Amino acid sequence: MYGAGDVRLVDAPDPVIEQPTDALIRVVRTCVCGSDLWTFADMEPSEQGQAMGHEAVGIVEDAGKDVATVKTGDLVIMPMFTADGSCSFCCEGLTSACRHVGFFGRMGFPGAQAEAIRVPHADANLVRVDAAPDDAIVPSLLTLSDVMATGHHAAIGAEVKRGGKVAVVGDGAVGLCGVIAARRLGAEQIIVLGHHDDRTNLAREFGATDVVSVDGEEAVEQVRLLTGGTGAHSVLECVGTEAATATAVEIARPGGAVSRVGVPHYAGIPAFPTWVKNIRVAGGPTPVRPYIDTLLRDVLDGTIQPGRVFDRTIELAKVADAYQAMARREALKVLLNP
Amino acid sequence: MYGAGDVRLVDAPDPVIEQPTDALIRVVRTCVCGSDLWTFADMEPSEQGQAMGHEAVGIVEDAGKDVATVKTGDLVIMPMFTADGSCSFCCEGLTSACRHVGFFGRMGFPGAQAEAIRVPHADANLVRVDAAPDDAIVPSLLTLSDVMATGHHAAIGAEVKRGGKVAVVGDGAVGLCGVIAARRLGAEQIIVLGHHDDRTNLAREFGATDVVSVDGEEAVEQVRLLTGGTGAHSVLECVGTEAATATAVEIARPGGAVSRVGVPHYAGIPAFPTWVKNIRVAGGPTPVRPYIDTLLRDVLDGTIQPGRVFDRTIELAKVADAYQAMARREALKVLLNP
Numbered sequence: 001m002y003g004a005g006d007v008r009l010v011d012a013p014d015p016v017i018e019q020p021t022d023a024l025i026r027v028v029r030t031c032v033c034g035s036d037l038w039t040f041a042d043m044e045p046s047e048q049g050q051a052m053g054h055e056a057v058g059i060v061e062d063a064g065k066d067v068a069t070v071k072t073g074d075l076v077i078m079p080m081f082t083a084d085g086s087c088s089f090c091c092e093g094l095t096s097a098c099r100h101v102g103f104f105g106r107m108g109f110p111g112a113q114a115e116a117i118r119v120p121h122a123d124a125n126l127v128r129v130d131a132a133p134d135d136a137i138v139p140s141l142l143t144l145s146d147v148m149a150t151g152h153h154a155a156i157g158a159e160v161k162r163g164g165k166v167a168v169v170g171d172g173a174v175g176l177c178g179v180i181a182a183r184r185l186g187a188e189q190i191i192v193l194g195h196h197d198d199r200t201n202l203a204r205e206f207g208a209t210d211v212v213s214v215d216g217e218e219a220v221e222q223v224r225l226l227t228g229g230t231g232a233h234s235v236l237e238c239v240g241t242e243a244a245t246a247t248a249v250e251i252a253r254p255g256g257a258v259s260r261v262g263v264p265h266y267a268g269i270p271a272f273p274t275w276v277k278n279i280r281v282a283g284g285p286t287p288v289r290p291y292i293d294t295l296l297r298d299v300l301d302g303t304i305q306p307g308r309v310f311d312r313t314i315e316l317a318k319v320a321d322a323y324q325a326m327a328r329r330e331a332l333k334v335l336l337n338p
Numbered sequence: 339m340y341g342a343g344d345v346r347l348v349d350a351p352d353p354v355i356e357q358p359t360d361a362l363i364r365v366v367r368t369c370v371c372g373s374d375l376w377t378f379a380d381m382e383p384s385e386q387g388q389a390m391g392h393e394a395v396g397i398v399e400d401a402g403k404d405v406a407t408v409k410t411g412d413l414v415i416m417p418m419f420t421a422d423g424s425c426s427f428c429c430e431g432l433t434s435a436c437r438h439v440g441f442f443g444r445m446g447f448p449g450a451q452a453e454a455i456r457v458p459h460a461d462a463n464l465v466r467v468d469a470a471p472d473d474a475i476v477p478s479l480l481t482l483s484d485v486m487a488t489g490h491h492a493a494i495g496a497e498v499k500r501g502g503k504v505a506v507v508g509d510g511a512v513g514l515c516g517v518i519a520a521r522r523l524g525a526e527q528i529i530v531l532g533h534h535d536d537r538t539n540l541a542r543e544f545g546a547t548d549v550v551s552v553d554g555e556e557a558v559e560q561v562r563l564l565t566g567g568t569g570a571h572s573v574l575e576c577v578g579t580e581a582a583t584a585t586a587v588e589i590a591r592p593g594g595a596v597s598r599v600g601v602p603h604y605a606g607i608p609a610f611p612t613w614v615k616n617i618r619v620a621g622g623p624t625p626v627r628p629y630i631d632t633l634l635r636d637v638l639d640g641t642i643q644p645g646r647v648f649d650r651t652i653e654l655a656k657v658a659d660a661y662q663a664m665a666r667r668e669a670l671k672v673l674l675n676p
Binding site: 088089092094096097157230245254255260263264266267268269270271272274275276277278279280281282283284285287 | 426427432434435583592609610612614615616618619622623625
């Protein structure tokens with residue numbers, strides 16, 4: 001990415017092992033994230049550009065001499081960022097706060113929208129998968145790099161409980177994965193707020209019980225009616241805008257919880273409405289690696305099928321088309337084939 | 339209160355039993371709350387005025403025929419608001435969200451800065467105390483009406499854990515009770531942020547391990563150093579201003595929790611700083627009654643002595659002086675003697 005709207009396919013040198021804890025992976029599938037669209041919309045022009053992408057399933061091509069858990073030929077899932085696996089935050093499971101965190105596709109770090117990528121601290125990050133790299137399973141594995149893990153983080157932050165009433169604000173790929181996560185955690189009612197019929201229909205297939213397709217006060221009123229007048233115990237805010245956050249807070253039940261997983265593109269969370277209702281607000285960058293460990297079995301046995309959020313596949317050579325299709329909301333989430 | 343700065347002692351009709359679930363109590367001690375000072379600072383002039391005060395320890399003078407748990411002559415603690423004790427929120431313990439909540443001293447509801455007061459739903463609200471109404475114990479009992487319960491709510495919202503590092507923003511009566519609560523819950527380190535030597539000295543007696551008396555970025559830096567570079571697991575924001583909230587968020591450890599118990603006098607909780615650190619934000623009006631049940635034993639056996647936050651006693655007849663003394667920060671918290 002060389003600036004807003006300026007996506008270019010360029011030849012880059014092959015990555016090489018730099019540290020004995022590195023691994024190189026050949027990318028089997030990568031994709032475009034909703035968060036990449038913010039960069040696509042507002043990046044300042046840059047001469048050196050930024051390698052993009054942070055989601056990948058790949059095959060290990062080479063590994064440094066200290067790497068013990070993956071080897072050449074292994075199918076692996078790569079989390080959206082690399083953590084050292086040994087600092088106090090990693091030990092607590094909050095890998096996204098790692099003291100040596102490196103976000104792929106940001107601030108000069110390598111991007112996954114590529115043929116190959118170098119992964120530092122391979123043992124702490126890559127997860128070996130005992131499966132064939134076929135089209136039936138790879139898309140769902142790929143969602144564990146970010147979007148399904150992020151939907152799970154939203155559900156955890158919103159304290160989704162068995163039997164609870166849940167609302168998901170947003171019908172993008174994260175929102176849909178939030179529906180999957182809420183269902184998986186046993187929510188009794190899952191209301192999705194979104195405008196796109198194809199997406200809210202998929203949400204229903206994922207377990208949503210109700211769809212609210214209006215906005216603002218009307219949406220708040222509908223959620224109130226659907227929840228017996230009190231609001232949702234758990235609200236997953238999966239958009240990242242001021243309006244979505246205000247709605248999320250308004251539809252939360254007193255004593256409930258709101259989580260925000262989209263990068264916030266607004267200044268403040270409404271202070272008084274959260275206070276007066278004793279609402280807990282949580283969320284942030286997803287600690288991906290521990291969540292892969294939690295979610296992988298359900299993906300492998302087909303209990304959850306988050307790969308269904310991909311509704312288009314494009315060759316990596318035409319990556320600019322993928323950004324366009326998602327920015328224009330013609331595609332929900334695009335799989336890239338290097 | 340008839341407007342900002344306009345406190346008057348007036349003769350009012352004696353309250354009477356209106357519902358069979360009411361009780362009348364003769365006020366033994368009441369007090370002025372930090373939240374009353376907001377009203378004292380900015381109330382619009384009003385002809386009918388507002389009876390003030392929401393904290394009381396009293397003796398039951400009369401009880402309606404359906405009241406079963408207290409009787410004439412009992413010493414009781416009155417929570418700062420009345421709840422019905424039977425709605426879904428009360429059953430979950432969030433009495434402050436009761437469907438029939440009534441806040442004493444607000445919006446036309448009776449005030450406790452009086453000789454007597456009518457308490458609706460007496461069984462659900464009043465807590466009988468098996469003690470003599472003497473000066474050794476009554477002040478501490480009185481703090482269970484609000485300020486000590488609120489300090490406890492702050493500690494619960496900030497998820498204070500045994501061995502945790504805690505920061506308390508503000509050295510007012512709520513902050514000091516937050517220190518007591520954090521200590522009681524087993525915090526290993528308790529840093530209090532405040533400017534008043536007499537108050538921070540009392541905080542140390544209550545269990546604070548460190549005092550930070552500077553502001554803004556300097557305070558943030560000191561807390562960082564005191565916590566080994568990472569910030570506090572739990573931050574209790576006990577002021578209610580924008581600056582205090584910004585500081586609270588900045589001194590929280592990634593993955594930590596911030597609670598806010600002062601009525602927020604600002605628009606928004608910083609959205610990005612809370613998000614990027616995965617901080618949970620909680621807090622709101624204190625569900626007092628369940629907390630009295632939790633805290634009363636520790637007050638009665640002297641384990642905690644929150645009544646020490648009262649540093650002055652004034653006759654109810656001179657209630658205006660009490661507001662002045664607290665507004666000028668000459669008194670920390672004033673006990674009123676009807």
